[in-house]
Amino acid sequence: MLVRLCLRRRCTPHYSTRLIHSEREVRKDPRWPGYEVVIGIETHAQLKSRQKLFSHALTSGPKDTPNTNVSVFDAAFPGTLPKLNPKCVDLGLRASLALKCEIQKRSSFDRKHYFYSDLPSGFQITQQYAPLATNGSLEVHLPDQPKSVRVRIKQLQLEQDTAKSTFHPRTLTSQIDLNRAGTGLMEIVSEPDLRSPEEAGAYVRTLQAILRAVGASDGNMEEGSLRCDVNVSVNRIGEPFGTRCEIKNLNSVKFMMAAITSEIRRHIDILNSPTPVVAQETRGFDENTFETFKLRSKEDAPDYRYMPDPNLGTLLLSEERIQVIESTMPELPWQIRQRLITSYGLSERNVDTLLKLDSAKDVPLDGDTTAAQGPIQYFDTLCEGKRRDPKVVFNWMAHELLGQLTARKQTFQNNTLSTQQLAELIDLVQEKQLTGTSAKYLLRHILSNPNTKSTREVAEEQQLLSFPPTSPPPTSSTAGVTPEAENEGALDDVVLRAMAAMPKEVEALRAGRMGVMNKIVGWVMRESRGRADAKSVKEQIERLLERR
Numbered sequence: 001m002l003v004r005l006c007l008r009r010r011c012t013p014h015y016s017t018r019l020i021h022s023e024r025e026v027r028k029d030p031r032w033p034g035y036e037v038v039i040g041i042e043t044h045a046q047l048k049s050r051q052k053l054f055s056h057a058l059t060s061g062p063k064d065t066p067n068t069n070v071s072v073f074d075a076a077f078p079g080t081l082p083k084l085n086p087k088c089v090d091l092g093l094r095a096s097l098a099l100k101c102e103i104q105k106r107s108s109f110d111r112k113h114y115f116y117s118d119l120p121s122g123f124q125i126t127q128q129y130a131p132l133a134t135n136g137s138l139e140v141h142l143p144d145q146p147k148s149v150r151v152r153i154k155q156l157q158l159e160q161d162t163a164k165s166t167f168h169p170r171t172l173t174s175q176i177d178l179n180r181a182g183t184g185l186m187e188i189v190s191e192p193d194l195r196s197p198e199e200a201g202a203y204v205r206t207l208q209a210i211l212r213a214v215g216a217s218d219g220n221m222e223e224g225s226l227r228c229d230v231n232v233s234v235n236r237i238g239e240p241f242g243t244r245c246e247i248k249n250l251n252s253v254k255f256m257m258a259a260i261t262s263e264i265r266r267h268i269d270i271l272n273s274p275t276p277v278v279a280q281e282t283r284g285f286d287e288n289t290f291e292t293f294k295l296r297s298k299e300d301a302p303d304y305r306y307m308p309d310p311n312l313g314t315l316l317l318s319e320e321r322i323q324v325i326e327s328t329m330p331e332l333p334w335q336i337r338q339r340l341i342t343s344y345g346l347s348e349r350n351v352d353t354l355l356k357l358d359s360a361k362d363v364p365l366d367g368d369t370t371a372a373q374g375p376i377q378y379f380d381t382l383c384e385g386k387r388r389d390p391k392v393v394f395n396w397m398a399h400e401l402l403g404q405l406t407a408r409k410q411t412f413q414n415n416t417l418s419t420q421q422l423a424e425l426i427d428l429v430q431e432k433q434l435t436g437t438s439a440k441y442l443l444r445h446i447l448s449n450p451n452t453k454s455t456r457e458v459a460e461e462q463q464l465l466s467f468p469p470t471s472p473p474p475t476s477s478t479a480g481v482t483p484e485a486e487n488e489g490a491l492d493d494v495v496l497r498a499m500a501a502m503p504k505e506v507e508a509l510r511a512g513r514m515g516v517m518n519k520i521v522g523w524v525m526r527e528s529r530g531r532a533d534a535k536s537v538k539e540q541i542e543r544l545l546e547r548r
């Protein structure tokens with residue numbers, strides 16, 4: 001075992017710290033002129049599995065009563081053995097494929113030893129030496145930046161989560177909740193390819209969206225199912241990478257970006273000082289001062305005494321198993337992005353809006369993504385190929401529908417408006433049978449009174465169908481005419497009434513003072529409750545003036 005250990009230690013890959021600096025593309029930042037910031041992130045994401053990694057106990061949520069989902073193995077009773085949960089492996093594989101990693105057909109588990117009250121067995125089972133997947137990549141898009149940043153993924157490994165300890169300073173006691181002990185996690189380690197707090201934030205958001213899209217994790221930072229350790233170093237431009245400091249356990253993108261900014265400033269202050277030597281440290285982030293603080297230096301770093309777990313064999317993966325997973329992968333956010341831009345001509349900004357909505361959709365446990373009908377599918381259905389103008393569809397969906405939902409404190413997941421109903425509403429507006437104002441009212445009405453009726457039916461019930469855009473010469477009688485002609489007659493009628501009600505304004509118009517036109521149009525719009533088309537009303541007034 002010793003021999004194996006030594007060999008493995010030597011095999012651990014090195015980072016590109018030794019890259020000759022001229023090979024590196026430097027992204028300059030006016031906030032710290034002359035310096036280059038280098039960031040690498042270790043992300044711990046909870047696997048969206050019903051059961052834990054090595055036991056039958058259920059994975060807990062934040063609302064579960066403490067110490068209720070604990071098997072004897074999770075509590076480290078002597079003689080209990082781990083049994084690898086295949087669902088967790090499948091979820092790890094989904095994430096690995098989405099991150100374009102090379103899946104390792106042979107991987108194994110190691111024990112990482114340390115003593116702390118939240119670790120009942122005194123070691124954590126992880127994949128230190130032979131991880132599940134290696135050498136992946138993730139394209140990160142930053143708003144308002146034309147070029148994306150490619151972040152290499154060094155490895156993805158499966159590991160256990162620890163229990164949760166809560167310290168009470170008043171009584172100087174700690175409470176331990178074993179619900180989390182043994183929950184399946186994946187650690188996703190990036191190469192040091194990020195160059196600013198914003199890039200780091202965008203990386204975590206992109207990763208979060210991808211993990212959610214494939215159902216591997218719900219990536220909820222507030223609830224602790226996605227946590228980051230951030231490594232930051234600073235060097236003078238043209239020089240090799242600086243010494244990294246690792247900031248542990250960041251659980252919000254905002255705090256992560258603040259922690260990086262504070263750390264960059266600290267490194268630069270040291271580099272500008274008479275003793276410009278940054279010490280390698282593990283640091284924490286103080287959410288009150290928005291500054292990082294020292295937890296331990298490299299010299300104090302624990303020796304984890306890694307060893308292969310003797311109770312777990314090699315994890316062997318067949319090509320068939322990988323192919324089955326591959327065949328059930330949904331379209332990934334970056335693939336959706338490309339498709340929406342190239343086939344619908346949407347802007348990056350509009351695509352971002354749809355992708356953000358999509359990443360918030362609820363994916364069921366254990367990664368079954370087939371059931372979830374997300375906003376992208378909703379958008380695709382509305383466009384019907386390109387039968388409807390994608391930009392018009394986007395506007396109705398992202399601005400009007402979402403705006404209404406937000407006003408009701410709802411999300412897209414609460415949407416009761418079917419694609420047929422919204423499609424018909426868009427068509428009625430395009431055909432000028434509904435004015436924009438009436439359509440918005442109708443949308444609000446259907447959302448308040450969810451039903452399965454067609455939009456035209458509800459529009460008729462609510463008397464919202466428009467007066468026609470153009471009008472024939474006035475008729476003496478409307479008896480026996482079609483509904484359209486009746487509408488046309490109705491528009492003439494309102495316009496005539498408006499002119500009769502405002503003789504002074506009509507005189508002004510005849511005298512060429514066109515400024516009063518809006519007053520008459522406004523009267524007609526009010527009288528028709530927004531159903532008339534303002535341009536048609538204006539044209540109709542002009543026609544009637546000419547005739548008299």
Ligand SMILES: Nc1ncnc2c1ncn2[C@@H]1O[C@H](COP(=O)(O)OP(=O)(O)OP(=O)(O)O)[C@@H](O)[C@H]1O
Nearest residue numbers: 015038039040041042190191192231232233241244
């Ligand atoms: N010079 C550097 N500047 C910033 N980040 C770096 C630098 N060199 C390496 N990194 C990043 O540090 C991280 C190292 O993570 P890794 O899991 O391999 O090791 P570790 O932090 O030593 O171990 P542990 O998992 O126990 O925390 C990676 O994300 C890598 O990109």
Ligand SMILES: [Mg+2]
Nearest residue numbers: 042187189229
């Ligand atoms: Mg790590």
Ligand SMILES: [Mg+2]
Nearest residue numbers: 042229231246
């Ligand atoms: Mg680390």
